[in-house]
Amino acid sequence: MSTQASDAAIATEHLTKRYGERLAVDALTLTVQRGEVFGFLGPNGAGKTTTLAMLLGLVRPSAGRAVVLGVDVAANPVTALARVGAMIEAPAFYPYLSGYDNLRVLCRAGGIAEPRIAEVLEVVEMTSRARERVRVYSQGMKQRLALAATLLPDPELILLDEPTNGLDPAGTAEIRQLIRSLAARGRTIFLCSHQLHEVEQVCERVAILKAGRLLAEGQVAALLQRDQRLRVRIEGDASEAIALLKALPWVTGVETAADHLIVVTPTSRAAELNAYLAASGVPVAELAPDAGSLEDFFLEVTGAP
């Protein structure tokens, strides 16, 4: 194992899971650095849950391996997972007990000292509602309590599978804020989600999986080439502008969108491009970096409709 892999929060090497003929995860090699918020994306059936299950030692890989916080999961599951917390399914709490008492049950089962409960309730901002029965909690409050339960043993690495499932926009924003605050406290977050907009807002890096295979991995900004695309709006007919732009050696592409052009060029060229078009008699009505969305990129690489 390389030094880089042993320092990483998660390092998988050719991690593979085969169910009979079906390759659920196909030689996945992935590194998540400590302290990162990493997004793990893919359409239904891509292999995300199977990967999570292998990271948690719940499913045995057919080949390859998973190293979590420097420890091989298959060889030393107890050591590897001691500092890992996971929120995988909709949480099951006792509805007739308070949030606090539910956490107390978990503390007893896990040998965790009770003062820790107040700390995690504070983190998820549930202190004021902790004495109420879970039965009266909203979905968002239940999710926050689930996150509090995940945080009880003070995990260094937190795996979250669709943590905002079933939440309204306000609940989603709260969880997003929580993820940010956990990252600010130095935790590593591995976030599986279909909510591309959400992933884009909290993750520095993402990996996109389809049919078990890694299609793309990298910094969100780099994948979206945010520094490489300018959005240019020309009043009226744009054909002359297109011809002029295509003639420039530092423009590598011009795409026509609904009411504007996307010019593939370093965004640092914006002023130069503006001056060039104006000098050629084509005034520019609007010029801005093009913020492509992760959703567009996702659909592009996964080939979804």
Ligand SMILES: Nc1ncnc2c1ncn2[C@@H]1O[C@H](COP(=O)(O)OP(=O)(O)OP(=O)(O)O)[C@@H](O)[C@H]1O
């Ligand atoms: N226990 C199993 N036995 C057989 N096939 C399985 C098993 N678990 C998963 N699969 C198959 O492996 C593939 C990957 O499934 P997985 O649940 O990991 O995908 P996913 O990305 O989590 O999808 P979703 O977003 O729908 O949860 C799918 O084709 C699935 O049918």
